Amino acid sequence: MRKELLKTVKRVVIKIGSRVLTDSNGALDMAVIGIICGEISLLRQKGLEVIVVSSGAIAAGRSELGLTYKPRTIPHKQAAAAVGQTRLMQAYESSLAPHKLKAAQVLLTSEDLGSRQRFLNARATLDTLLGFGIIPIINENDTVVVDEIKFGDNDNLSALVTNVAEAHLLLILTDIEGLYSADPNTHPDAKLIPLVKGISRDIERAAGGSNSSVGTGGMATKVAAAKKAGKNGIATIMVSGKRDGIIVAALEGEEVGTLFLPSDIGLNRRKHWIAYTLRPSGKITVDDGAKNALLKKGKSLLPSGVVQVEGRFERGACIRLCGSDGVEFARGLSDYSSAESIRLVGCKSSEIEGILGYHYGDVIIHRDNLVLL
């Protein structure tokens, strides 16, 4: 199930909390940032677009200002953030550089995203940066925020950014494995909840409050962020950012952390995305029997119904499905590449392994990844 969902993710927002980015002294943990940037580079190589929402400015500034305590007054926090934000960007720049990646700093306030014009400007800028292959690193513009124009915490900001950027997944990196049935610090028998289908009161209760000396959010703000992203049809995965390889594992659909599924509107939005957002990179012509099974019986597309494969595409690509009259009637994500699909034309599902020497499943396009037009 996770793997299916993750296959459709092309653009991801990764939210990294202060607790992940700092060491036990509250200073930026360059080793952790290095590992995270290495994983971002692996995602880029897989063709994913990555946007980072990073905390850590206040924490970095605090050690820079020589403060041994968490700044409490607003001007202290703002001063710490101003000093720390440049340190934070330096840390990302120097850790992305070995992977030939560049960072861009984007600072936002909630007032910015509340105005349609600024919202659209932010969207256009993010799109353009991603087009250049740059990694946008977003934080709240702490220098100018007062309560009325504050996101409050970067969990909330990250949920809004997934919407601005029209991302397909929010990945929250925090300092514990995921959402537990109770606070694991005080309840040793608390259990990790791998899947949250809907954010009920019980789930909100399990999330409780925050008790950390760095960062402003706790579990409650993370669950609230997942809820907000879910309303826009976006799934959230929460994992421990302190574990090597966790980002890639999460994006590959491994059962790590907690997956929050979006509400039903989500599915519609995903289908909307397959039908209207993705640019098809190939065409598959099917016979009348297959067309009928897809249109009337809710079936998946089997290789036996495929007549012709055109275009060059990778596994997971968006494909136009046409009948023998040449008219497109559906779109879907292909489980096999064009080269593989050509070899499978007209064969039985049971023959796939014999022909390719391996198989990814019995269907060329699974029903869940298919939209009738």
Ligand code: GLU
């Ligand atoms: N903007 C703050 C910072 O960079 C973090 C806020 C938060 O962690 O939620 O330090």
